[in-house]
Amino acid sequence: MAALNSRGWFTIVLAIVLFVIGAFSLPRLEGDAPVLTGPEAVALGTAGVELELEALDVGTGLRSIQVRIVSGGGGQTIFDETFVGNVFSGAVESGTRRIAIPLDPRALSLADGPATLIATARDWSWRDTGAGNRSEINVRLEVDTRAPRVQTTTGLTYVYRGGAGAATYRVDEATVRDGVAVGDRFYPGYPAPGTAPEAGQRVAFFAVEVHAPRNPEIRLEAEDAAGNIGTASLNVRVNERKFSEEHLNLSKRFFDNVIPPLAEQTGVVALTNVEAFQQINKDIRARDEARIQELIASSDAERYWHEPFIQLPNSQVMSRFAEQRRYFDAGREISQATHYGFDLASRKAAPVTAANRGKVIFAGDLGIYGNCVLLDHGMGITTLYGHLTDFAVEPGAIVERGQSLGRTGATGLAGGDHLHFAILVGGTYVDPLEWWDARWIQSHVEVKLAALSR
Numbered sequence: 126m127a128a129l130n131s132r133g134w135f136t137i138v139l140a141i142v143l144f145v146i147g148a149f150s151l152p153r154l155e156g157d158a159p160v161l162t163g164p165e166a167v168a169l170g171t172a173g174v175e176l177e178l179e180a181l182d183v184g185t186g187l188r189s190i191q192v193r194i195v196s197g198g199g200g201q202t203i204f205d206e207t208f209v210g211n212v213f214s215g216a217v218e219s220g221t222r223r224i225a226i227p228l229d230p231r232a233l234s235l236a237d238g239p240a241t242l243i244a245t246a247r248d249w250s251w252r253d254t255g256a257g258n259r260s261e262i263n264v265r266l267e268v269d270t271r272a273p274r275v276q277t278t279t280g281l282t283y284v285y286r287g288g289a290g291a292a293t294y295r296v297d298e299a300t301v302r303d304g305v306a307v308g309d310r311f312y313p314g315y316p317a318p319g320t321a322p323e324a325g326q327r328v329a330f331f332a333v334e335v336h337a338p339r340n341p342e343i344r345l346e347a348e349d350a351a352g353n354i355g356t357a358s359l360n361v362r363v364n365e366r367k368f369s370e371e372h373l374n375l376s377k378r379f380f381d382n383v384i385p386p387l388a389e390q391t392g393v394v395a396l397t398n399v400e401a402f403q404q405i406n407k408d409i410r411a412r413d414e415a416r417i418q419e420l421i422a423s424s425d426a427e428r429y430w431h432e433p434f435i436q437l438p439n440s441q442v443m444s445r446f447a448e449q450r451r452y453f454d455a456g457r458e459i460s461q462a463t464h465y466g467f468d469l470a471s472r473k474a475a476p477v478t479a480a481n482r483g484k485v486i487f488a489g490d491l492g493i494y495g496n497c498v499l500l501d502h503g504m505g506i507t508t509l510y511g512h513l514t515d516f517a518v519e520p521g522a523i524v525e526r527g528q529s530l531g532r533t534g535a536t537g538l539a540g541g542d543h544l545h546f547a548i549l550v551g552g553t554y555v556d557p558l559e560w561w562d563a564r565w566i567q568s569h570v571e572v573k574l575a576a577l578s579r
């Protein structure tokens with residue numbers, strides 16, 4: 126083997142040096158740009174929002190993020206940050222970086238209208254003559270700092286405690302939520318029947334809950350996509366009324382025959398039948414009411430009914446709305462509950478008729494209400510039929526006023542064959558007497574709706 130001369134050695138060393146430099150710098154020349162993610166569009170209201178962006182660079186790591194807003198009035202940089210790192214070893218911190226940028230239209234002097242938010246990110250690559258790979262996303266901003274105008278078209282309305290009312294009003298732009306707020310409860314509005322949706326004519330049925338505080342604040346609210354909320358007062362007078370108190374002395378037969386099977390069915394475990402009743406009347410009742418709220422949460426915008434509601438034919442009223450019930454066992458008070466419906470007794474296994482035209486939203490077992498049917502009458506109005514023997518309808522079906530839903534019975538928490546009938550307005554139990562009354566329907570509903578479509 127011939128010995129290498131100095132030139133030969135130089136070539137070998139140079140090759141090694143170039144190889145080492147190349148091995149080091151090739152990854153420094155990676156071409157994968159950072160991945161930037163953010164929302165496609167943001168509606169920006171008076172309250173502003175916090176814009177969240179995510180950036181990740183798996184190569185040399187994230188170098189910088191810059192955010193600009195460009196609108197008719199020009200551009201401004203609202204975020205500019207370079208992260209710790211250098212061109213030889215890249216970013217110190219790897220992984221996804223999340224940044225939250227407050228967007229306050231007033232602080233940023235943004236005028237109402239469209240604007241574009243441009244976010245750019247760079248990495249520590251040597252590409253782009255050392256500036257790094259660049260990625261960019263655009264977020265459409267719709268600046269809207271004007272609250273929807275909401276205006277009542279209803280005169281003075283009288284509402285009874287435990288009763289309902291209808292409010293008509295107009296909104297001047299598209300809303301994501303509008304309706305009547307009664308204290309901390311909200312009753313959504315619907316497009317007024319017979320009017321064009323773009324006219325902004327709305328109707329909301331609302332209620333004053335039996336146990337609502339005195340003189341609850343009642344007002345109209347309308348919220349747009351940007352989160353701006355417009356309000357207006359509503360001229361409502363709440364008439365107070367007292368509800369009767371009823372003492373129920375529960376029999377041994379009731380504790381021995383009704384409670385054990387119901388306890389088993391509802392999963393209640395207790396040492397005595399009295400304790401089982403106490404749990405059923407409190408915890409299972411609360412669970413069932415929560416279930417009902419879930420089932421009726423979204424009501425159809427269509428008004429399915431056009432006549433007054435009807436009471437179960439040939440029935441006798443056994444118990445009225447909102448009786449304050451106190452339950453006794455051998456003279457000792459063991460439980461309390463508000464009775465949020467009417468108990469109607471007819472003959473045994475009598476046909477249960479739909480109080481009005483509507484859509485079946487539930488037909489099944491509902492705890493204390495036993496076999497139960499729920500009808501959605503549209504625009505937030507629901508009727509409930511409890512303790513049935515069996516069903517004649519299935520969920521999804523449209524039923525006519527007076528159509529049979531099943532037969533009365535004593536399923537659930539019932540001492541004997543009867544129908545428990547209830548009406549809910551926007552999820553609040555109200556007195557059915559109003560809805561059974563043709564004159565009340567005329568003066569509280571029809572007159573207001575007719576004024577709109579004129």
Ligand SMILES: [Zn+2]
Nearest residue numbers: 466467468545
């Ligand atoms: Zn009842």
